[in-house]
Amino acid sequence: MILILSNNNDRTTIEVIRWLAALNKNFILVNDDEFFEIKVDKKRILLQSQKNRFFLDEIKSVWYRRGGMQFKRFRYSHESINIYMNEAQHWLEDYILRTLESKRHVNKQSNSIVNKLLVLEYAKKTGFHVPEYFLAENTDEIILDRTITKSITGNVIIDRISENMDGIMYTTIVEEKEKEEFFISFFQEKIEKDFEIRTFYLNGECFSMAIFSQNDDQTKTDFRKYNDEKPNRNIRYNLPKEIEFKIQKLMEILDLNCGSLDFIKSGDVYYFLEVNPVGQFANVAYHCNYPLFKKIADYL
Known part of the structure; x- marks a missing residue:
């Protein structure tokens, strides 16, 4: 059984689910508005929400897209007992999350948010040019x-x-x-750029897209200021192998097997900007015809 943790109506999640359905794979989708009770049934941990019910040992692979597992805690009427109960339930929840992350996975709930300052320091140590x-x-x-x-x-x-x-x-x-x-x-x-690069990384593979944002004053500084009337040109791009090697090394340091990375190319120099473990990559798939949704489904 595949467990998917996501937000409601996330389009990237929907695209991967379509592939899982086409491959006849069983999956459970948990959205960020669900709260799970922890129960035990015949010595097996059972997780139950208002929408889903499954045993912990049924899960064979996990995709942390966004959101995450949330728990409904048991409470007694006596507040002093609840202090102990909160600690006990915390460690039980921690056990469940760590067990899920020990499965075959794409991303983890525990490191879905990275510290930008530390990432930049690691990037420099890895050998990247950083502004x-x-x-x-x-x-x-x-x-x-x-x-x-x-x-x-x-x-x-x-x-x-x-x-x-x-x-x-x-x-x-x-x-x-x-x-x-x-x-x-x-x-x-x-940095005066030639163009920007968005790279999607998955288990050692890089899929890159060049974004010609500098041709439009609206998107020149930040391509996220999308110009719907005159969209940026986006094309497939092959990063030099030494840059892809550094990407893999950095992702291993960060304990990430999936994520979106941003670069700027200026002359012959590639400048590293940042990495987002749960960043958007649907645009990379759509614009460049990369089979990213199927690759995630196949891995799971």
């Missing part, structure tokens, strides 16, 4: 128009930035000084 970066709480020493700022975490979406509108933090060029100090933020050297 110069630093942390600052003011713009006193920042070189205007030659420095960008971006989130220190992953893709940040701000709910309700105004009435009926959400916001996203894009990569932005620093064009003017700030008068006041602010919370510690991430800054990086602005």
Whole structure:
């Protein structure tokens, strides 16, 4: 039995499920709105939610797409007993998650979020070119128009930035000084690029796409500012073998067997930007006709 952990209506998950159905494989889809009770039936751990019911030892492979296993904890009326119960249930939940991650898997719930600062340090040790970066709480020493700022975490979406509108933090060029100090933020050297590269990595294989975002002022700094009227050109791209070797080495250091990596090509230099273990890769599959959904289904 294959266990898939995902969000509701994730299109990438749906595409992989279509292949699993075509291959006549049994699977269980767990969305992020489910809460599982832990039970025991004939000495076997049973996990049961309002939608799914399965034994832990039935699961042979796991795909952590997004979301994750969530548990409904048992509570007594006596609060002091619950302190002990919470600890006991924590370790039981930990056992279940670790057991699932010991199965054949694509990604893990425990390392689905990576520390960008550590990743950049590991990337430099692996031999990648990385644009110069630093942390600052003011713009006193920042070189205007030659420095960008971006989130220190992953893709940040701000709910309700105004009435009926959400916001996203894009990569932005620093064009003017700030008068006041602010919370510690991430800054990086602005690289004049030929094009960007999104690489999907799966168990030692790299599938890359060149994104010609610099041809459009709207997407020049951050290709995620999609221009629906004039989309960027996206084509298959073959990274040099030495870059693919470094990708595999970095992913092994990070204990990741799947993820999306971003690069910038400037002249003869490939600059590493970041890796997202659960990043979007459907665009790489669609634009470049890579069989990524089937490859995940086959591996599971």
